Amino acid sequence: MLENNCMKHLSLKLVGVACLLLVQIPLLAQGIRGTVRNSKGEALPFASIYITDLNNGASTNANGQFEIKLPPGPHKVVVQYIGYKAQEKQVDIKNGWLDQQYTLTEQGYALKEVQVRGKGEDPAYTIMRKAIAKRKYHLLQYDSYQMRVYIKGTGELTDAPFFLKNKLKEEGVKLNEAYTKESVSIIKFTQPNKVEEKVVSIRTTGDDKGSPSPSGFIHQSFYNDQIVEAVSPLSRAAFAYYKFQYEGSFREGAAEVNKIKVTPRSRGDNVFDGYIYIIEHEWAIHSLDLKVHLMGFPITVKQNFAEVAPSVWMPVTHRYKFSGKIMGFGGQFNFLASCSDYKVVLNKDLLTTPEIIDEKVEDVPKAVAATKPSEADKVIEQLATQDKVTRKQFRQMMVQYEKEALKEQAEPKVARERNFTIDSLATRRDSTYWAAIRPVPLTPKEVSGYQRDDSLAQVHAARLTGKDSTHVIRKGKFKPSHLLLGGGYNLSPRTRLQLAPTLAQAYYNTVEGVNVNLSAKLKHQYDSLRRSFEVRPTLRYGFASEDFYAKARVAHKVKSGENSRELFLEGGNFVAQFNEEDPIHPHINTLSTVLFRRNYMKLYEKKYAKAGFAYKPNPFLELSGSLEWARRSQVYNHIDYSLFYSDEREFSPSLPDNFELDDTGFPRHEALMLQVNLSYRPGASYSVYNGTKTPLLDRSPELLLQYRKGIAKVAGSDVDFDQVEAGVNHAFSFGARGRLEFELRGGTFLNSNSLYFMDYEHFDGNRTILSSLKPAGSFRLLDYYQYSSNSSYFSGHTHYKFRKFLLTQIPEVRFAGLKENIFFNYLKTSKSPHYYELGYALDNVFRFLRLEAAASFKDHQFQELGFRIGVATIFQLNTP
Structure with a gap:
């Protein structure tokens, strides 16, 4: 027992001595410190100070002051400031600090003799x-x-x-x-x-x-x-x-x-x-x-x-x-x-x-x-x-x-x-450590900023992490307001429920009138990010039609290295756009319907069950597919209200207009549909970050292949057709900020024995003032459904970003960050005229907007000139 007590006291003394030595280390530091000025006595901020024998670089602060820790002994110091003559000095460091004041004079330049040839080219x-x-x-x-x-x-x-x-x-x-x-x-x-x-x-x-x-x-x-x-x-x-x-x-x-x-x-x-x-x-x-x-x-x-x-x-x-x-x-x-x-x-x-x-x-x-x-x-x-x-x-x-x-x-x-x-102690260094290691002294303004931040650090950290004083993640309590504004709840360390804000999912259309959607996402992660299970239910009610809809999607995802797999089931009774890509957002349709009396969104009712998969053995290859059974029914307008143009315009039925089909109406029917998609990028290359490979997708084109089949006489199915499509997306950069992006698609229906209008090939049209989020892949003035086809078709989109073009020839315009883009879009089906668009865009307006002007033509005949507003292309996620 006595021996143990002695050892304990000895250990405490050693710890005390060690702590005292650690405290004294900054006090015993030595090196050089001082100020770098010019011949007028003005401080030279951020002058370079290089210790040649140690290969150490340091700098003065914004006030021209420096403080460099150096080991004892002789050192050669070189002080540089661009535009001034470098000064070299030998210093001998002993105990303590050596004050050094450097005065730099402006650099003189000698013009060497050169042999001038031809037109007198500058050397x-x-x-x-x-x-x-x-x-x-x-x-x-x-x-x-x-x-x-x-x-x-x-x-x-x-x-x-x-x-x-x-x-x-x-x-x-x-x-x-x-x-x-x-x-x-x-x-x-x-x-x-x-x-x-x-x-x-x-x-x-x-x-x-x-x-x-x-x-x-x-x-x-x-x-x-x-x-x-x-x-x-x-x-x-x-x-x-x-x-x-x-x-x-x-x-x-x-x-x-x-x-x-x-x-x-x-x-x-x-x-x-x-x-x-x-x-x-x-x-x-x-x-x-x-x-x-x-x-x-x-x-x-x-x-x-x-x-x-x-x-x-x-x-x-x-x-x-x-x-x-x-x-x-x-x-x-x-x-x-x-x-x-x-x-x-x-x-x-x-x-x-x-x-x-x-x-x-x-x-x-x-x-x-x-x-x-x-x-x-x-x-x-x-x-x-x-x-x-x-x-x-x-x-x-x-x-x-x-x-x-x-x-x-x-x-x-x-x-x-x-x-x-990041070293485990990286964020735990105190002010004493920084005073000893910092090669550039803080300015008084920076010292004041640290004092302010240190007093707020604990409150700020708690706000960021969402943890209470016991470091427990709060689960979150349900409040009625969450149904309107959204909310999230941690049901367990690996399970989270997220309610989407209902206010953001309230829309208006001529079929349902005001319709409200309530949706949520429940996600459970089995083992970190590798396996997860997700459920997404959605409820919807239309006040004018008095129809209640519901659907849900269940998905299981597995990720192992570059390999990822997903299986999903989806079903319910819901409304759907004829183009399953949803070309018009419900909010945009709400505005166009209420303000301009234009009901562009065309809907039908679908009671369905769908199963599908997505398999990616690596980031450059993806195979996906789905099998869907659906009972599809026509819907009708139930409301005729708009704020303006009530006496001038009539709402159209919830049926699209089309060149190939005089009447896009349809009886209630069943459809069994199979779809398979293949995406491949040749020439795989990666960047590696902390052992994790990130694919460089912009270095190779994306090749696409799709097959769709309407399966007849199975489960009461009334459709019978086969469709194939191929496509390519790519982009090239030229010089300083020049970039060409293009997207090409072509396909045909091998047979069209029996299909309905929602089974046609549809194209990404637009009839509103807002431009697409995909500048290199969408039309600006095309009607949503006029060119939809059940025959052969080809579409092409090109989009070129200039460093300078027309307005950007003016340097002040370029310095403001404005860019100019041009685009060309083309569409042809075997049963329609040639359609193409020529357009010009002023990009990065106010740093976040894109203003576009586009002209459309049919068989070389001018159709219309339109203007669009979109988000600047720097925020786009175009297919490269």
């Missing part, structure tokens, strides 16, 4: 041609690298709609106050495109999912053709998008650096404007100071590079500034990233490279001109032995080398791979 073009020729080399000159990245993002809400300002205050969100997020990650890149990121620590409050992020810039390289959908100045197509101007050079250590002005040939979204600095002979990026507009929002990008390994220049500091205004909300976000602790594994095949000759303006020795790129297995030897090569020769060598390297890839179908993990 910037030779520099950029060589840099572009060598861009792939800079992407391949290492097998892997690892770095530590500190990111600090500070955002401010500068404006908000007046009617929401009080609500924002209640939520703890104030205008012109700093909201800061910090994180430290270890990032490792491995060729050809594998990124592993582990978040060591993170500090934030609130929900920042809606804020912009700089990750797209940090994880991508300006040596690529595009960076965050903007054309890089080092892209293969750079000369089609940019003009370059040589503004001089300067020496920094042993490197000679060229300053190149980058000017878009056509200003607007997705092109950069500013300066890029290229190292002579290396033809690598030294730094860059660029601006770009994405979706009309301006973004400033600044990067400083350092030689982190022999002849390997990589970014050590990043600065990004996002700003803009949308729907009355205005804000700005500043992001700062410091990269340190670089560990680079060089590609031994590319340790040396030949001198590059620009054959457009420089003399090419005959021996060099006669050189031809070797076969893939000899390229390495050729790169090591050639003293000089032309741009074109070097570029071909690198392409050949990359192809050979990709052949050795273990997973050729994996286009990119990313693994992201």
Whole structure:
């Protein structure tokens, strides 16, 4: 017992000593701190500070202040600020902090003598041609690298709609106050495109999912053709998008650096404007100071590079500034990233490279001109032995080398791979930890923001998680208001009941008058996300027709890796549109009926039972099918009310008009229908995130095949027909934001011995002011049912998004984020005239709208001009 007590006291003492030492660690820290200013005494915000012997990058804050922890001993410090002469200083760190004040002078530039040929081409073009020729080399000159990245993002809400300002205050969100997020990650890149990121620590409050992020810039390289959908100045197509101007050079250590002005040939979204600095002979990026507009929002990008390994220049500091205004909300976000602790594994095949000759303006020795790129297995030897090569020769060598390297890839179908993990202690670091690890001091405004957020953190977290003080998920209690507004209930940890809001399911049509729908979803998950059981009942009552309807769907889903399976049963007595794709939404029909006295929705009654399946062995192949028995009956109008046009227009019966069928009415009958669908995308490729593969569906076309059969004389069925259809969907991107999307469908009825109008092939028409949610796949002015057919048919849709076209030739229009699109739609059946539409759209109006004008023609005869309003295409889920 005595021994145990002694051991207990000793343990407590050791714990106490350890805690005391941990508290003292920040107090014993040493390094350099101070301010970076210009010759006028003005602070230089976000200046780059690089410790060359440690491969550590850091930065000043918005007030030009810095504080960098360093181990004892001598260190070489390089201070850089774009446009200023870099300053290099040796410091000797002992115990405590060493105050350092740096004053940078403006960079002077020397204009080197150049030989001018032809029409006096600017020497910037030779520099950029060589840099572009060598861009792939800079992407391949290492097998892997690892770095530590500190990111600090500070955002401010500068404006908000007046009617929401009080609500924002209640939520703890104030205008012109700093909201800061910090994180430290270890990032490792491995060729050809594998990124592993582990978040060591993170500090934030609130929900920042809606804020912009700089990750797209940090994880991508300006040596690529595009960076965050903007054309890089080092892209293969750079000369089609940019003009370059040589503004001089300067020496920094042993490197000679060229300053190149980058000017878009056509200003607007997705092109950069500013300066890029290229190292002579290396033809690598030294730094860059660029601006770009994405979706009309301006973004400033600044990067400083350092030689982190022999002849390997990589970014050590990043600065990004996002700003803009949308729907009355205005804000700005500043992001700062410091990269340190670089560990680079060089590609031994590319340790040396030949001198590059620009054959457009420089003399090419005959021996060099006669050189031809070797076969893939000899390229390495050729790169090591050639003293000089032309741009074109070097570029071909690198392409050949990359192809050979990709052949050795273990997973050729994996286009990119990313693994992201968060340390279990990442969110538990306290302010003491951050004070010790943070390479950039907080500004007083950021400190104030953290103090505010810390006081609200517990309340905010409870609001987000929905958990009470005992960390138990609340089940939720039923309230009568939930029938009107909707509500959710956790019946068990794996079972949830969700009531849909009845107010949102109240409609009006001429058959039922006001009709109200009550629906719910009960979902039980057997084992996380792999197996689930779902029930969806729906009740409906029409007040004018006094008809009560009910239906339900029961589904069982199983997911195992990429493989997924679903079985479902569905049935009941309900109303249905003649086109089972439901071309007109009940809310839209309600408005057109009540306001314009146009009852476009055509209904019939269906008592049915349906069974079906869907099988996806992988994301690129899907087989589905269903068997349905239905008793179908005609319905009639029961109400004749509208707010306007009562004396001018008559409501039409609940029967469509059609070219092929004079009377679409039908007697009550039974139908047994079989349908099978096949979807396939060739050329499978994936991105991998944390071991989970995500299919890159936009890289290959979608091929479609469908078969429908009306089965006669079984279960009283009165239908007898066979129909086949084939189709293809795809999209192509061109340059900066140009994109062509198309959808083609064609089919025929092998026989049509007996069928009714709802069995015809119907097309996605539209007669309302609102445009479809599927711009590349729908008609704008076509009647819903006039062209419906039981014969052969073909439909085609094309939709092209321009970067600049008519109005967008004006830079101010492009800077506002507006886009212009054109579309062409075509339809022909064997019994109808040719129908086609030509249209123009002004896209991204007020950041979320699309305004369209379309003209329709029948057999070359103009029919009508119509205007449509839709949601901007950036929010669409088009079939790529």
